[in-house]
Amino acid sequence: MLKSLLVLLLYILFNSSIVSSQQKINLNNATLEELKKLPGIGETIAKNIIEYREKVGGFKSLEELKKVKGIGDKKFEAIKNYLVVDDLSGHSKVKIEDQYKDIKNSKPSFYFYKDDKGRIHYTQFPELVPEKYRKDLRVVK
Numbered sequence: 253m254l255k256s257l258l259v260l261l262l263y264i265l266f267n268s269s270i271v272s273s274q275q276k277i278n279l280n281n282a283t284l285e286e287l288k289k290l291p292g293i294g295e296t297i298a299k300n301i302i303e304y305r306e307k308v309g310g311f312k313s314l315e316e317l318k319k320v321k322g323i324g325d326k327k328f329e330a331i332k333n334y335l336v337v338d339d340l341s342g343h344s345k346v347k348i349e350d351q352y353k354d355i356k357n358s359k360p361s362f363y364f365y366k367d368d369k370g371r372i373h374y375t376q377f378p379e380l381v382p383e384k385y386r387k388d389l390r391v392v393k
Contacts, residue, residue, distance in 0.1 A: 276336040279317065280310045290331045291377045297322040311337045330379045362392040 277286050279301070287298035297320070304320045305311060314337055318328050364374045365381060365388045375381060378389055 275334075277334060278336050278338050279314070280305065280338050290334055291380055292327050292330055297327075313337055330377065363389045364392055365389050 277290065282301075284295070284298050284302060287293055287301055288295060293301075300321045301317070301323075308316075311317065314328075314332055314335055316337075317323050317332075317335070318325065361376055362374055363376075363378050363381070364372055365385045366372055367385065373381075373385075374392065378386070381389060
């Protein structure tokens with residue numbers, strides 16, 4: 253138990269740059285570094301997002317992100333909760349009530365599961381856990 257807690261604390265310290273669901277990234281002004289904080293987004297896809305944004309003059313909706321090279325349905329589902337699209341005037345299309353609802357009903361931040369070899373894995377992103385382990389996901393208390 254103590255070992256698991258220590259591993260979790262180390263994980264938190266070294267992964268504090270990962271975006272939380274309450275810190276939404278605006279697709280229309282996100283930097284390369286901000287985009288790279290999203291789960292499954294590396295430098296290449298982050299650059300593709302910025303290129304697409306500049307080419308079309310900004311995103312009109314989150315769904316439009318699927319048109320970016322390297323973003324398929326699965327990756328979109330994994331990152332959409334960490335994003336928001338502002339209109340050209342800079343006003344968010346997400347209602348304040350919806351943002352409050354997300355915070356009020358937010359899920360616990362960390363989960364863990366055991367793999368086939370008995371190793372414990374911790375994650376903030378349960379949607380990225382391999383399908384065969386999702387039924388074993390537990391909340392870190």
